[in-house]
Amino acid sequence: MTSKEKGFATIAIHAGQDPDQWNHYSVVPPMVMSTTFKQDSPAPPREYVYGRSGNPTRNVLETCLAALENGKHAFCFSSGLGTLTAIAGLLEAGDHIIVGDDLYGGTNRYIQKCSSKQGIKYTFVDMTDVQNVIDAIQPNTKMVWLETPTNPLMKLIDLKAVAESLKSRPDIIIVVDNTFLTCYFQKPLDLGADIVMYSLTKYMNGHSDIVMGAAITRRDDLGERLKFNQNAMGIVPSPFDCALVNRSLKTLELRMQRHMKSGLAIAMFLDSHPNVEKVIHPLLRSHPQYELAHTQQTGHSGMVSFYLKGDSKCFLQALKVFTLAESLGGYESLAELPSVMTHASVPEDMRAKLGITDQLIRLSVGLETEEDLIADLKQALEACQ
Numbered sequence: 001m002t003s004k005e006k007g008f009a010t011i012a013i014h015a016g017q018d019p020d021q022w023n024h025y026s027v028v029p030p031m032v033m034s035t036t037f038k039q040d041s042p043a044p045p046r047e048y049v050y051g052r053s054g055n056p057t058r059n060v061l062e063t064c065l066a067a068l069e070n071g072k073h074a075f076c077f078s079s080g081l082g083t084l085t086a087i088a089g090l091l092e093a094g095d096h097i098i099v100g101d102d103l104y105g106g107t108n109r110y111i112q113k114c115s116s117k118q119g120i121k122y123t124f125v126d127m128t129d130v131q132n133v134i135d136a137i138q139p140n141t142k143m144v145w146l147e148t149p150t151n152p153l154m155k156l157i158d159l160k161a162v163a164e165s166l167k168s169r170p171d172i173i174i175v176v177d178n179t180f181l182t183c184y185f186q187k188p189l190d191l192g193a194d195i196v197m198y199s200l201t202k203y204m205n206g207h208s209d210i211v212m213g214a215a216i217t218r219r220d221d222l223g224e225r226l227k228f229n230q231n232a233m234g235i236v237p238s239p240f241d242c243a244l245v246n247r248s249l250k251t252l253e254l255r256m257q258r259h260m261k262s263g264l265a266i267a268m269f270l271d272s273h274p275n276v277e278k279v280i281h282p283l284l285r286s287h288p289q290y291e292l293a294h295t296q297q298t299g300h301s302g303m304v305s306f307y308l309k310g311d312s313k314c315f316l317q318a319l320k321v322f323t324l325a326e327s328l329g330g331y332e333s334l335a336e337l338p339s340v341m342t343h344a345s346v347p348e349d350m351r352a353k354l355g356i357t358d359q360l361i362r363l364s365v366g367l368e369t370e371e372d373l374i375a376d377l378k379q380a381l382e383a384c385q
């Protein structure tokens with residue numbers, strides 16, 4: 001069953017869930033907590049041997065994720081950054097990676113403070129101009145890593161153009177972090193990516209009650225190496241968390257539709273408010289890549305960023321329905337100040353060059369009643385002129 005054969009919601013509900021897989025035929029996949037599995041002889045091993053190497057509940061989730069992505073192989077890890085660690089483990093000392101200049105602060109920190117210590121060289125570039133990617137290619141370049149839309153500035157990267165620009169270098173692995181949109185609004189593998197990765201912590205789980213990540217690919221060679229890293233590095237999630245994410249995928253379509261509706265309504269409200277300098281949302285005509293948003297994506301999530309004219313600390317502390325907190329993609333609406341919260345680890349000169357200032361607010365618009373969310377923003381804007 002792939003998304004070419006069935007609708008998105010049907011795949012999310014049925015792919016990997018076949019009750020015939022187990023002899024008790026439970027319709028809801030069982031949560032297998034066992035860390036070890038009985039063998040009928042010392043060798044060869046049965047399908048499952050040890051929890052880190054494979055788990056039936058994790059396999060159900062990985063099968064569902066691969067189907068939703070039009071992928072072939074999916075691997076779950078203990079967090080989004082754990083997924084980054086496993087993917088970076090495909091590189092060797094002396095390799096070079098081209099990285100989008102605007103991305104999650106923790107990803108920036110890993111590239112600058114962790115993988116660099118293992119001899120991985122890096123170049124940050126503004127990938128909204130694909131020529132910058134081409135100009136950054138070196139003989140030892142082995143990976144391109146990007147988000148689109150980017151966190152928190154919502155820059156869009158033309159994935160087909162990036163893939164086309166790298167056609168002459170099939171040795172370069174293109175990795176797309178699709179956390180902000182999920183496979184419901186964007187399918188990077190269909191657009192030329194070799195690996196799509198997620199912080200499942202966010203929209204894919206959508207309930208702010210697990211930390212997890214995933215990588216999905218169509219390539220057997222990368223699949224084999226990612227599976228090896230998943231086991232050898234030991235960065236695996238618990239069966240309990242896998243069961244929670246598998247449950248959440250069943251409502252992903254409904255949740256993303258609601259996040260988009262409320263997020264766009266809030267972006268339009270903010271766009272008309274006198275205390276707001278500028279709103280960044282890919283579906284607003286003012287977005288510099290508005291056209292690309294309508295060809296590369298089939299919608300946008302609840303992520304909205306904007307520059308406030310007034311006191312940002314006052315505004316954030318005046319909110320009553322939005323919660324001042326890091327993370328995104330849950331049913332609860334969150335608001336944060338990237339400059340000192342999620343992107344505090346981005347070097348100050350990079351933040352300044354990107355425009356991640358103390359006036360930039362990032363919202364994750366949740367599933368609350370839209371009118372309540374707009375009223376909350378309105379009262380906070382007026383309380384902090």
Ligand SMILES: C=C(NCc1c(COP(=O)(O)O)cnc(C)c1O)C(=O)O
Pocket residue numbers: 079080081082104106107147151177179180198199200201211212213326327328342
């Ligand atoms: C916690 C936040 N981001 C985590 C994140 C990560 C890291 O995922 P973790 O599950 O938090 O390890 C990767 N990619 C993107 C685009 C992300 O936004 C945040 O932006 O509030």
